[in-house]
Amino acid sequence: MSKKVIIVDDSRTARLQIINAISVDGYELIEAVDGKEGLEKLRAHPDTALVVLDLNMPRMNGLEMLSTAKSLGQGGVPFLLLTTEAQPELVQQARALGAKAWIVKPFIPDQLRAAVAKLSGAAR
Amino acid sequence: MPTGPSRKPYVSLGFKLTIPLVLVVAAAAIGAYLGLVRMARSNLFDSKVAAATMVTKLFAASVSPAVVFDDDTAMQRSVDDLARNEEVADVEVWAAPKPDAARSPAEPAAPQLAGFHRGGASGPLAGGTHVERAERTERIERDDTKVDVIEPILDPQGGVVAVARVRFTLERERAALARLARQSLFVSIAVATAFALAMLLMLARVVVMPLARLERAARSLAGGGSAGSERTVALFDDEVGRLTTTFASMAEAVVDRERRLADRNGELKLILDNVSQGFLMALPDGTLREERSAIVGAWLGALPTRATFGDVIGRLDPNARALAELGFLQLVDGALPLDVAVGQLPRSIRRDERHFELAYHPVVRGEELERVVIVLSDVTAEVERRRVEEDQREFAALVTHLVHDRRGFLEFWRESTALVASLACPTADASLRRDLHTLKGNARFFGMSRLSALCHALESAVAEAERPTLRAPERERLQAEWTATGDRLATLTEDGTAFVELTEADHARLTAAIVEHAPYDALAQLVAGYRFEPTRRSLERARQIVEATCRKLGKPLPIVHVRDDGLRLPPGRWSAFWSTFSHVLVNAADHGLETESERVDAAKPGPGNLWLTTSLEADELVVSVRDDGRGIDWERVRAKATERGVAHETQEQLEAALLAEGVSTKSAVADVSGRGVGLAAVAEAVAAMHGRIELESAYGVGTTWRFRFPSETLLEAHAPVS
Known part of the structure; x- marks a missing residue:
């Protein structure tokens, strides 16, 4: 069974770029447009191997989703953050909330692919 | 001093050898002493017993006649003669005892015949009793103080007539023995002490001192000094000597190796001091090793001891420090593949007017990250060279455009200046994204690649954060970029439209x-x-835009058919349209025209075709663009419109959706197109001129855009076009 990866990003373009980068590895990809939907998807798919998470989103941003997931006991799933170079304090907070790793946007597709492969592998 | 792996307290080998040696020697001395005393005593006492026996025998012989004849006087005389011998303590002569059967029970076995007792020295020999048996042979009884000899006195026939008992004192022998013992003790102690000292001296000289010297030399060597300050010459060819020799050659080898290492380090340092790149080495916790190239100090100033990677980045760009430190933590975490984690570290940093590039080389042993070698390069000159080259290239391109198409260029200039001014305005503007997009396209067409790249970056930033305005630094950068170019072109663009x-x-x-x-x-x-400007010029520019875009996308150049019908248009009124018109062209090149293989698959022979025309139809001026490319995928537009919440029931609604902002059929934003902004800008420009847009497109066949404008647009406007 292929591993499940939830992609949480409000920008459809960004989600497509992520999907384009990692779909070759045969994951079951689940999209969510904000933190709220991300949490719902995470609840619906408890066997998720990895969450790729944007930080800036309407309704519920990445940090809020991280902390909620943690308080709901869903923090065991590794989170890979996507962030811009101007947001070190967000990365710091996300790390404190247990995010496994982060990648600077705009990302290099091959690097994202390698990161997702390693982090989703580590979950199992 | 405790050294070596053991934690036991230090006890000197000399001490360890001294204790058993002294014990052994003392034991030997005591043994010898006791043996000597015992031997002397035995000799002295044996001689005394022999002499006493002889004296007693002579006494017995001399007293025998007096006993036989029962002459008491003679008997006492013989006794007194014997008593003159100082060593004789007591003399008793007893009659031979009668057999028990021959005497009555009250009668003593035998009476004492004569006797002598020296004053109180000892009691009666027989304890006041008679001799029990008439022994025919002598008997000797001895203890530490005396020797008793019991000798039978025989008659001429050999019969025992009496028994003589003589006690000799051992006073003299004891005194001699005591003297001898003292002498022996003294000699034993002297010999033992001398022996022990000699042994210790030998041990110290042959074993302990050489070993101590070796130990000091080894310690000196371990402490980084040379072993030479300690004399490590073997005294004898024995185990210690060979150990010393071996150590000496080992120390020489160590010192030699250290010297060679120091030489090599010196050479490496020489290299590090003279390279133009900054080499630094960081431990996994981010701490920097002291080994680094000298130029790092020149660039960053003296770094504190135990400086960290963050310190280096902080000196270069305080803003980048936090992210760099986080990046380093991530590198060490190992959650990401090494090369990916390295990819998140800052690569280029600008400090004032200087540009630095950073490269990272993780050093891994097994699975463990041991070091990260950081290479810092000052690329200011290279960046400056590239900038100058780019400037020259851009300037040449601008001049070329200016020479070949002065009016077109000046229109672009005026239009773009207005766009930049609008973008540089801090108030929110709904057209921000369109303006950026238009400026980007125009800048690219006129070869201003830096401005075009800047616009692209700003577009991404604005889209990412969904901001309605640019940030102050972004506005300043845009304005500065535009002003810089304007300054250089000032002499060429002065009074630009006055001709x-x-x-x-x-x-x-x-x-x-x-x-x-x-x-x-x-x-x-x-x-x-x-x-007025001939439309041919605008159409020629359009051709160039299509061809440039195709080149950029790696597509084959289409055959472009231009028809202008000799029309001319008032420039000021049309510049906004022509400026946004480029979006239609870029779309045609990017979305419409196929790649070579796509055309082969679609059974369309040869390169694509593009028709660009301006014409008068009835009272309307028509600008049209037609291609025989892949056409619009209306299903996709419908999907996009659904996603964006735009009406999409009828064909008109679909066409409107296509022109709405934010709808693009591209799945990824590229440098060329895909943001869904361009067509919206065109629609706005057309509407501003009271024009209409007609669109015909069949999927797989091609697309035709017609822009229809009322006849008054052919005339010069009385008021400036907004």
Whole structure:
């Protein structure tokens, strides 16, 4: 069974770029447009191997989703953050909330692919 | 001093050897002493016993006649003679005892015949009793103080007639023995002490001292000094000597190796001090090793001891420090593949006017990250060179455009200046994204790659954060970029629109008209038209945009068919349209025209075709763009419109959706197109001129855009076009 990866990003373009980068590895990809939907998807798919998470989103941003997931006991799933170079304090907070790793946007597709492969592998 | 792996307290080998040696020697001395005393005593006492026996035998012989004849006087005389011997303590002569059967029970076995007792020295020999048995042989009883000899006194026939008992004192022998013991003790102690000292001296010289020297030399060597300060010469060819020799050669080898290492380090340092790149080495916790190239100090100033990677980045760019430190933590975490984690570290940093590039080389042993080698390069000169080259290239491109198409260029210039001014305005503007997009496209067409790249970056930033305005630094950067270019072109663009452009054909036509005496009105109209721009120029620019875009996308160049119908248009009024028109062209090149293989698959022979025309139809001016490319995928537009919440029931609604902002059929934003912004800008420009847009497109066949404008747009506007 292929591993499940939830992609949480409000920008459809960004989600497509992520999907384009990692779909070759045969994951079951689940999209969510904000933190709220991300949490719902995470609840619906408890066997998720990895969450790729944007930080800036309407309704519920990445940090809020991280902390909620943690308080709901869903923090065991590794989170890979996507962030811009101007947001070190967000990365710091996300790390404190247990995010496994982060990648600077705009990302290099091959690097994202390698990161997702390693982090989703580590979950199992 | 405790050294070596053991934690036991240090006890000197000399001490360890001294204790058992002293014990052994003392034991030997005591043994020898006791043996000597015992031997002397035995010798002395044995001689005494022999002498006493002899004296007693002589006494027994001499007293025998007096006993036989029962002459008491003679008997006592013999006793007294014997008693003159100082060593004789007691003498007793007893009659031979009668057999028990021959005497009555009350009668003593035998009476004492004579006796002598020296004053109180000892009691009666027989304890006041008689001799029990008449022994025929002598008997000797000895203890530490005396020797008793019991000797039978025989008659001439050999019968025992009496028994003599003589006690000799051992006083003299004991005194001699005590003297001898003292001497022996003294000699034993002296010999033992001398022996022990000699042994210790030998041990110290042969074993302990050489070993101590070796230990000091080894310690000195371990402490980084040379072993030479300690004398490590073997005294004897024995185990210690060989150990010393071996150590000496080992120390030499160590010192030699250290010298060679120091030489090599010196050479490496020489290299590090003279390279133009900054080499630094960081431990996994981010702490920097002291080994680094000298130029790092020149660039960053003296770093504190135990400086960290963050310190280095902080000196280069305080803003980048936090992210760099986080990046380093991530590298060490190992959650990401090494090369990916390295990819998140800052690569280039700008400090004032200087540009630095950073490269990272993780050093891994097994699975463990041991070090990260950081290479810092000052690329200011390279960046400056590239900038100058780019400037020159851009300038050459601008001048080329200016020379070949002065009016077009100046229109672009005026339009872009207005766009930049609008973008640099801090108030929120709904057209921000469109303006950026238009400016980007125009800048690219006129070869201003830096401005175009800047616009692209700003577009991404704005889209990412969904901001309605640019940030202050972004506005300043845009304005600065534009002003810099403007300054350089100032002399060329001054009074840019204050001229009339005439082609040779125009000139020939005018000449002919004059020669042919054309009517005055016709001449006036002809000359008035010179102030207008021929649409051919705009269409030629359009051709260039399509071709440049195709080149950029790696597509084969299409065959472009241009038809202008000799039309001219008032420049000020049309510049906004022509400026946004480029989006239609870029879309045609990017979305419409196929790649070579796509055309083969679609059974379309040869390169794609593009028709660019301006014409008068009834009272309307029509600008049209037609391609025979892949056409619009209306299903996809419908999906996009659904996603964006835009009406999409009828074809009109679909066309409107296509022109709505934010709808793009591209799945990824590229440098060229895909943001869904361009067509919206075109629609706005057309609407501003009261024009209409017609669109015909069949999927797989091609697309035709017609922009229809009312006739008044052919005339110069009285008021400036907004």
